[in-house]
Amino acid sequence: MSEWKGRHLGTRTVSYDETRPILYALAVGAHATDLDLVFEERLRVLPTFALTLAQWAPDALGSAGAFDVRTAVHGTQRLRVLQPLPRAGEIAMSAQVSDVWDKGRAAVFDVTVTSEYFEATWSLFAPGRGGFGGERGPSARPRPSSVPDLTLPVQTGRDQAALYRLLGDRHHMHIDPAAAEAAGMPRPFMHGLCTLAAVTLPLAAAVGAHPADLRELEARFASPVFPGDKLAVEAWKSGDGTAFEASVDGTTVLSAAHAAFA
Structure with missing residues (x-):
């Protein structure tokens, strides 16, 4: 899988107006009374809206033939916010395959998208692509042993x-x-x-x-x-x-x- 690690997946600039972050907020559970999420005059954009703008990157890796898009699944998502997203405007992004992990019967491809506003990583679980002798990768966070707060x-x-x-x-x-x-x-x-x-x-x-x-x-x-x-x-x-x-x-x-x- 060495041919995939570090693979540049391209750049893209996505533009949007206030409608899309408002639609996004409603789609993930905001209400009409949450005026700073659904009213353009007070709008604060939810940081996770960035993930809809960057969805092209993991799709690009599948289209490039790294794995079978019919069986690969989205395993883990990470997001680091660098600064608030604008209410409307253009976001320039760059994507690459940051890591490929060997899980035995499957491989995990990490696709990282960077911009001035965020860094986001999709971990894509691809059955049938493991067994190439690579590292297994980091373990998931354990469940806390204490009673939930x-x-x-x-x-x-x-x-x-x-x-x-x-x-x-x-x-x-x-x-x-x-x-x-x-x-x-x-x-x-x-x-x-x-x-x-x-x-x-x-x-x-x-x-x-x-x-x-x-x-x-x-x-x-x-x-x-x-x-x-x-x-x-x-x-x-x-x-x-x-x-x-x-x-x-x-x-x-x-x-x-x-x-x-x-």
Whole structure:
């Protein structure tokens, strides 16, 4: 896999107006009363909106033939915020394959996108691409052994995946029952990044922060979430932020997760 590590995936400049960050906020669970997230006169852009702007990068790696796009899955997401996103404007980005890890029966490709506003890394789990003698890579954050400092429910909407698709990730498995079935799912399921962003809104409120003040975010996508599912979130506060996990009916869906707010 040495031919992929360090591979430059190109540059792209994406422009948007106030409509897209507002649509994004609504798609991940903001309400009409959250005026600083949905009203252009007061708008603060959610940092996770950046991930919709950079989705082209992991898609570019799949198109280049690094793995089978029909079986590869989004394993982990990391985001580091460098400065607030503008309400509207242009974002110039550059992407590369920052690492390739050998998990035995699979490989994990880390795709990192950088800009003046953020650094984001997708870890893509690719079955059948391992066994090349490379390093296994870092271990996931362990679940804290103490009792959670707080618990909170997060209710997803039945139409949430359909709404989130309008931000650019239009993979058919999130809307078409036949495509979901072909992917091994009983019905269309949520985008992992939508689920993750939906959790950060109430999590920020629970720790006394504003969701637009997010500075770091990381999570592993452990199991699928379906539109309409109710998540149970457990969180542990620490000096460097908040560790958290989310489950649905006892099944962990987000693990090794961590958020830090300014």
